[in-house]
Amino acid sequence: MKLIISILFFYVNTALAFEPHTANYQLSINGVKIAEEVRTLHQLGDQYFYTANAKTSGLAALIKDYTISASSTFLINKEGVGSINYQILEQEGKQVSENYVIDIYSESGTVMSGLTKTQPKVITWKVKKGNVVDPLSLFLALSYDLKDRPNQSEFSYQVADGKSVEQQYYKKTENQIVSVDNQTFNAIKVERINSENNNMQAYFLSEYRYLPVIIKMTKGSKKYRYEIKDFKASEVRRLQVSF
DSSP: OHHHHHHHHHHHHHHHHTOOEEEEEEEEETTEEEEEEEEEEEEETTEEEEEEEEEEOTHHHHHOOEEEEEEEEEEEETTEEEEEEEEEEEEETTEEEEEEEEEEEGGGTEEEEOOOSSOOSOOEEEOOSSOEEOTTTHHHHHHHHHHHOTTOOEEEEEEEOSSOEEEEEEEEOOOEEEEETTEEEEEEEEEEESOSSOEEEEEEEGGGTTEEEEEEEEETTEEEEEEESSOOHHHHTTOOOOO
C-alpha cells in the first residue's frame, strides 16, 4: 500500500509541477528592454516538449532583427528532470549565427551532437551516470527540485548545450522580497556558485508551484534580466515556467 501511495504521489506531484503552459517574458540587457520571449510546455505521453522563441522588440528591433528558437524534449524520473534532445537556432536577419542539436543518452552516459551549419562534425561526450539537462530545461529542473526536495539547499546538474558538457552548482539562499508588475512577493532565491564567468540569480515563488518570476545573469559586461510580463496571481496558477 505504501508503495502504491508513493507512486501516486510522484505522478500527482509531477503533473502539478509541469502542467502545460505558455508564458511571456521580457528580456533586458543593461537595463534596456530588447526582446520578448514566449515559452511553451507541452506534454507528449510520458515526455515533455518545451520551446522558447525570442525576438527583438521595440527600438532594438529597428537596429537588429535577432531571433532565437530553442526546444527541449525531456522526461521526469526519480532523479528529476532528464533531457533527451535539445536544439537551438540563433539568427541575425536571415544569417544563422548559431545552430546546435544534441541527443542525450543518460543511461549510457553519452551526449552526441548532430550535424548543423555551425557544428559540421559529430562530437560525442561521455558524462557521469545520472540525468543531463540542457540550458532550456535547467530552470524546470530547479523548479522541480525546489518543490520535490524542500530541505535540500544545494543542487548540481550536468548541463549540455551543444558546445560542451559542464557540471554546474546552485545554492538556495535566503528568501527575498521581489517586485513584479508592481506587486511584491517573498521569493526563494537560487544562485549559481563556483562559477567566475557566469553569475546567475533566480527568484522562485513557492505559492505558485515554484514559478521563477525573475532571472538575472551577468556575462562579462552585460547584465541580463528576464521578467515575466503582465504578472497576475490568477494567471500564475496555470503556469509553471522556466528557461
